[in-house]
Amino acid sequence: MRSVFATAVALSAVAASSAKQIVITVGGNTTNNASTVFQPAEVTANIGDVVFFNFTQGNHSAIQSEFASPCIPAHDTNITVNGFNSGPRDAGNGTAITNLPVTVTDNNTIWFYDANTCAEGGVGGINVNESSTETLDGFRRNAIRLNGTSTSTSSSLSATRTGAGSSSTSTSSVSSKSSGAERPVALGFAAVVPMIAAALLL
Numbered sequence: 001m002r003s004v005f006a007t008a009v010a011l012s013a014v015a016a017s018s019a020k021q022i023v024i025t026v027g028g029n030t031t032n033n034a035s036t037v038f039q040p041a042e043v044t045a046n047i048g049d050v051v052f053f054n055f056t057q058g059n060h061s062a063i064q065s066e067f068a069s070p071c072i073p074a075h076d077t078n079i080t081v082n083g084f085n086s087g088p089r090d091a092g093n094g095t096a097i098t099n100l101p102v103t104v105t106d107n108n109t110i111w112f113y114d115a116n117t118c119a120e121g122g123v124g125g126i127n128v129n130e131s132s133t134e135t136l137d138g139f140r141r142n143a144i145r146l147n148g149t150s151t152s153t154s155s156s157l158s159a160t161r162t163g164a165g166s167s168s169t170s171t172s173s174v175s176s177k178s179s180g181a182e183r184p185v186a187l188g189f190a191a192v193v194p195m196i197a198a199a200l201l202l
């Protein structure tokens with residue numbers, strides 16, 4: 001009993017002291033440059049940290065994807081991955097601000113995109129290794145080159161619209177009929193895609 005109690009206390013102390021919140025503003029910049037939809041587009045997070053996507057302006061989304069297929073939900077390229085997916089979040093002109101909290105559960109790179117601007121470069125990443133071959137610039141170039149294309153046309157967004165402040169974790173949505181056959185396969189990198197848990201903090 002005693003040791004169980006001690007362990008629990010130790011764990012909660014670690015969690016309380018180390019976890020931090022990181023805010024990514026979505027759509028806050030009203031310029032037409034899609035590359036600035038996520039600000040910042042690249043963040044570093046430790047395990048246990050919570051990344052808040054703060055939808056402040058316009059109609060955008062934050063959806064987890066994989067490096068080789070920037071504009072396709074991760075779940076559609078790998079059925080075993082339940083990546084996060086905010087669904088469309090229309091913040092209007094700052095009148096309906098909502099958040100999507102995403103808890104980081106491992107050290108792997110987490111790629112994400114906005115469905116409405118991905119083809120123009122509306123993408124970002126958590127824990128990107130800029131010394132590797134998979135950089136944010138490379139991911140963005142992929143997104144623009146592929147122009148948001150998918151074999152399964154835009155069925156991917158689950159149309160959850162939620163009230164202010166609520167968190168929608170509409171992850172394992174939809175039918176994936178993507179063959180993926182025409183897309184370039186990632187070069188010999190066996191990326192284990194992180195499982196993301198959406199935390200219900202607020």
Ligand SMILES: *[C@@H]1O[C@H](CO)[C@@H](O)[C@H](O)[C@H]1NC(C)=O
Pocket residue numbers: 028029030031033036039
């Ligand atoms: C919006 O983007 C423009 C162009 O990249 C930049 O000059 C400006 O500082 C950004 N504004 C904000 C509030 O981040």
Ligand SMILES: *[C@@H]1O[C@H](CO)[C@@H](O)[C@H](O)[C@H]1NC(C)=O
Pocket residue numbers: 033034035036
């Ligand atoms: C758009 O923003 C990106 C990232 O800040 C910048 O590298 C690029 O030059 C900008 N493009 C234009 C056309 O302003």
Ligand SMILES: *[C@@H]1O[C@H](CO)[C@@H](O)[C@H](O)[C@H]1NC(C)=O
Pocket residue numbers: 023052054055056097099
């Ligand atoms: C989201 O952005 C709005 C507007 O800038 C701000 O008032 C709010 O505090 C932000 N939310 C978080 C969690 O940072």
Ligand SMILES: *[C@@H]1O[C@H](CO)[C@@H](O)[C@H](O)[C@H]1NC(C)=O
Pocket residue numbers: 059060061088089090115116157
């Ligand atoms: C927001 O964007 C989604 C696509 O991502 C679209 O289906 C929806 O109609 C848009 N909402 C508004 C109010 O424009």
Ligand SMILES: *[C@@H]1O[C@H](CO)[C@@H](O)[C@H](O)[C@H]1NC(C)=O
Pocket residue numbers: 093094
């Ligand atoms: C958005 O709101 C700001 C101030 O709240 C205002 O200056 C701007 O004109 C509004 N833009 C639109 C398109 O309504």
Ligand SMILES: *[C@@H]1O[C@H](CO)[C@@H](O)[C@H](O)[C@H]1NC(C)=O
Pocket residue numbers: 047106107
């Ligand atoms: C994650 O990275 C941190 C910092 O580099 C390291 O201390 C930790 O052991 C790593 N955890 C896992 C599960 O790889």
Ligand SMILES: *[C@@H]1O[C@H](CO)[C@@H](O)[C@H](O)[C@H]1NC(C)=O
Pocket residue numbers: 129130131132133
């Ligand atoms: C980043 O990538 C480089 C080159 O592949 C590798 O040597 C390095 O270990 C990686 N760093 C991390 C933290 O994974």
Ligand SMILES: *[C@@H]1O[C@H](CO)[C@@H](O)[C@H](O)[C@H]1NC(C)=O
Pocket residue numbers: 119147
């Ligand atoms: C990119 O996709 C959009 C929408 O599907 C289309 O209108 C546009 O022509 C495409 N651009 C290129 C260069 O293929």
Ligand SMILES: *[C@@H]1O[C@H](CO)[C@@H](O)[C@H](O)[C@H]1NC(C)=O
Pocket residue numbers: 078079080081191192193
């Ligand atoms: C799919 O993701 C799982 C991790 O969730 C990974 O083990 C598996 O290798 C991936 N499959 C492919 C084909 O990338």
